[in-house]
Amino acid sequence: MRIELQHVSKRYEAEAPSVKDLSLSVQDGELMTILGPSGCGKSTTLLMIAGIFPPTQGDILFDGHRVNNVLPKDRRIGMVFQNSALYPNMNVLKNIEFPLKNMGVARRERMQRSEEAARMVQMSDYLRRKPGQLSGGQRQRVAIARAVVKRPGLLLLDEPLSSLDANLRGNMREEIRRLQKELGITTIMVTHDQEEALSMSDKIAVMNAGELQQIGTPLQLYNAPANWFVANFLGMPAMNELMCSWSADGCLQIADTGQTIPVNGGSGLSALHQGQQMRLAFRPHQVSLITATGQFRETDLRGRVASVEFTGRERLVHIRIGDTAIKVYADMAESLDEHQEIAIRLDADYYLFDRESGENLRLPAAGGQPKISETGDMPFVKQAAYSL
Template sequence: MKIELRDLCKTFDKKSNAINHLNIEINDGEFISLLGPSGCGKSTTMLMLAGIYKPTGGSILFDNRSVGDLEPQRRNIGMVFQSYALYPHMTVLENIAFPLKQMKVPKAERLTRAKQAAAMVRLDSFLDRKPSELSGGQQQRVALARAIVKKPSLLLLDEPLSNLDARLKIEMREEIRKLQKELGITTIMVTHDQEEAMTMADRIALMKDGELVQYASPMELYNNPNSYFVAQFIGTPPMNFLQGNIRVNGDTIDFGMQNKTIPFKNTHVLFERENQGVYLGIRPHDLKVGADGDLSFQGIVRFVEPLGHSILVSVEIENAMVRVLTNPHFTASYGENVTISTQVDSVQLFDALTGRSLKLGEKDRIFV
C-alpha cells in the first residue's frame, strides 16, 4: 500500500504545532523509519496514521484514498507496541489469534492462520505457553505475529526493540527486516535509535520539532547530511565538529583554526558574508593519526578506547574534542602530542548561523 502525508498538521493547543506541514510519500512495500529525538512528533505522526489522533490539518492517503475520517479498525493496520501489550491470561496461540476473533473469523481458520504466523516468527513450539513464560525476544515475536496474522496493508512499529538487550536487538532487527521483505508489507517504524533506523529502513524521515528535516536513504543521510542537525544525529561514533571562520582566498578556503587552508577545484563559489562562521565536520573513520592527508591538525591525546577491531582515540584540538577511529596497533597514550589528518573530500562544512550544509568537496557545490 502506498502512503502519502500531505501538509499534515497536529496541534494540541493554540500555542504550538506538534506536527507542522509534514509531507512524506511511502512506496508500496517500503520500510520507512520515523527517526528523531524525544518530542519531535514521530509518535504523534504514527498515531494519526493509525487513526487514534485526528489531524488538525492536511491529509493522509492510503493508495490515493483519504483516510482522515476512517476509523482505526477499518484501516487494515497491524501495530506492534513498545510494551508488546500481550494478554497475560492467554496462551501464545490465543494472543496471536485474538485479532481474528475480533474480526469474527471462524475458529478453525483463525487457529490455522495463527499457527502459520507463529511459524513465521519461529514460535511453533511455544503455542501453549503464557507470556510470563517467555523471554523478552519471544514476547516481541508474539506481538509481531499478532500484528501480521490479519494480513495488514500497513504495519506500524512503535519503538519495537527498546525493551531488548543489545544482542537480542541485533537478532530481532534481522528477523523483522527479513519478515517484512518476505511479506511485502508497507512498514513504518518509530524509533529514537539511529542505529535501528540505519540498519532496518529503506528510507529515513528524520524529524525535529514537528518538522521533516531530511528524508532519504540511510547512506544518503550519512554521506550527504543537509544540515548540522542531521550530521550530528546520524553516525556512530558521531561526526566531529570544529568551529571556525572561512574566507575565500583565490582557489582556497582559509579556515580560521590553526591557520589551515583548504584547497578546492572546479567550483562555483557564492559569497554569503565575509568571514563566515562555520562548523567543519569530519567522520571519525575519515581521520587518521599522522600527516598523510591534505588537511591536518595538531592535538593532544585525552582518551583511548580499545574496540577490538579498532581503537577510538579522543584528541583535544584547541577547545574541541575530536574522535579518531584508528587501527588496533595505535600506541600513543594520554597527554601525548599527535597529528591527525584527513582528505578534503571527506570534509563537510555547515553554516554556523543557519546550520545548513555548505557541501565542501562536492564538485560545483561549494558555498561560502
C-alpha cells in the same frame, strides 16, 4: 499499500505544533523509519497514520484514498508497540487469533491463520504457553504475529525493540526485516535508535522539533547529511566539529588555533562571505592520523593526544585541538602516548555547515551534492513533498 501524507500538522490547543506541515510518501512494500529524538513528533505522526489522532490539518491517503475520517479498525493496519500488550490470561495461540475473533473470522480459519503466523515468527513450539512464561523477545514475536495475522496492508511499529536488551534487539531486527520482506507489507517504524534505522530501513525520514529534516536511504543520509542536525544525529561516535570562519582567499580559519587551511571547492561555497561562521566537520574515520612530526604539513590540524580508547579492532583516539575535543580512529600498529603532539590530515570527505542555518555547504566527493527536489531521492528543503 502506498501511504501519503500531504501537508499534515498536529496541534494541541495553544501549544506549538507537534508536527508541522509534514509531507511524505511510502511506496508499496517499503520499510520506512521515522527517526528522531524524544519529542520530535515521530510517534504523533505514527498515531495519525493509525487513525488514533486526527490531524489538525492536511490529508492522509492510503492507495490514493483519503482516510482522515476512517476509523482505525477500518484502515487495514497492524500495530506493534514498545510494550507487547499481550493478554496475560490467554496463551500464545489465543493472543494471536484474538483480532480475527473480533473480525468474525470462522474458528477453523482463525486457527489456521494463527498457526501460520506463529510459524512465521518461529513461535510454533510455544502456542500453549502464556505471556508470563515467555522471554521479552518471544513476547514481541507474538505481538508481531498478532499484528500480521490480520493480513494488513500496513504494519506500524512504535519503538518495538526499545525494551529489549542489546542481544535480543539485534536478533529481533533481523527477524522483523526478514518477515517484512517475506510478506511484502508496507511498514512504517518509529525509533530514536539510529542503529535500528540504519540497519533495517529502505528509507529514513529524520525529524526534529516536529519538522522533517531529510529523507533518503541510510547510505545517503549518512554520507550526505542535509544539515548539521542530521549529520550530528547519525553516526557513532558522533561527527567531530571545529568552529571556523570563511576568509575571502578561499581558506578556513580555525577559531581555537587561528590556523588557516584551504578548501577544495564544493557546491554552495561561491556564495560565502568574509567572516561567515561555519562548522568544519568530519567523522572519526574520515581523516588521516599523522604521528611522525617530520611528516606534518602546514595544512594539517595540530593537536595533542588526550586519551586512547580500545574498541577491539581499532583504537579511538581523543585529541584536543585548542579547547575542542575530537575523536579519530587509529589502527593497532600506531604508537600513541598521552600528551603526544599529533596531526590530523583532512581527506576528501569533510563537511562545512553554516553555523546559523545548519545547512551543509560542502559534501564529500564520494557523496555528491543532494538535489533540491519535490520528488527526488535526496530532498532536504523543509516543507517540500518528499517521495520515497
